[in-house]
Amino acid sequence: MTIRAPRPDDVVAYSEAVRRSAEHIGRWNPIEPDALPELLERQGPGLRTFLIVDEATGGLVGKCNVANIVMGRFCNGALGYDSYLPFAGTGMMSEGMLLVLDQCFTPAHQGGLGLHRLEINVQPDNERSIAMARRLGFRHEGFTPRMLFLDGGWRDHERFALTIEDWKPAERR
Numbered sequence: 001m002t003i004r005a006p007r008p009d010d011v012v013a014y015s016e017a018v019r020r021s022a023e024h025i026g027r028w029n030p031i032e033p034d035a036l037p038e039l040l041e042r043q044g045p046g047l048r049t050f051l052i053v054d055e056a057t058g059g060l061v062g063k064c065n066v067a068n069i070v071m072g073r074f075c076n077g078a079l080g081y082d083s084y085l086p087f088a089g090t091g092m093m094s095e096g097m098l099l100v101l102d103q104c105f106t107p108a109h110q111g112g113l114g115l116h117r118l119e120i121n122v123q124p125d126n127e128r129s130i131a132m133a134r135r136l137g138f139r140h141e142g143f144t145p146r147m148l149f150l151d152g153g154w155r156d157h158e159r160f161a162l163t164i165e166d167w168k169p170a171e172r173r
């Protein structure tokens with residue numbers, strides 16, 4: 001497994017991965033197979049996207065957006081993620097997310113994002129995503145009513161978070 005920033009030459013593979021995974025993603029996140037060019041344009045200090053890639057085949061395992069990045073005294077970002085078939089449910093997404101977290105918590109002067117806290121906001125009945133948050137060591141912080149506009153309505157979310165003090169980096173796992 002490896003993680004890297006998305007590139008213009010990922011557009012076709014990304015589109016195919018999202019299309020074949022539409023059923024599995026669609027209940028929870030918008031299906032946007034043609035969204036990679038716009039996502040590439042939006043990359044900046046407030047948004048960093050990582051693709052999780054199967055090194056053996058180059059296949060796209062999943063995508064993780066680190067969004068709403070605020071530095072200063074907060075150093076916080078919110079994670080949003082999707083896994084893609086045929087890799088979904090194999091444990092590879094979880095392995096890739098550990099690498100994303102390493103990158104988020106690595107200091108900026110060492111090439112990371114230099115964050116202190118990460119959030120995952122999940123709809124209460126999204127069991128697979130809640131399992132992912134817990135597997136990654138996030139703690140349940142609370143409940144945020146009507147937090148995000150998804151699928152035609154404002155959806156309640158459970159809020160999970162992890163701060164660097166509770167993070168076990170790669171060399172200690």
Ligand SMILES: CC(C)(COP(=O)(O)OP(=O)(O)OC[C@H]1O[C@@H](n2cnc3c(N)ncnc32)[C@H](O)[C@@H]1OP(=O)(O)O)[C@@H](O)C(=O)NCCC(=O)NCCS
Pocket residue numbers: 024025026028029080081082083084087088089090091092093094095121122123126128129131132
């Ligand atoms: C949420 C989501 C990203 C989770 O991804 P995933 O594909 O389930 O991730 P993984 O394959 O790493 O999941 C682990 C599963 O593999 C199994 N597994 C096998 N080997 C494993 C290993 N070495 N390590 C971890 N898990 C392993 C686990 O038991 C687990 O199965 P279970 O959930 O039935 O217990 C995915 O379900 C998804 O894209 N959902 C739709 C979009 C979405 O909800 N996004 C999040 C919105 S908040």
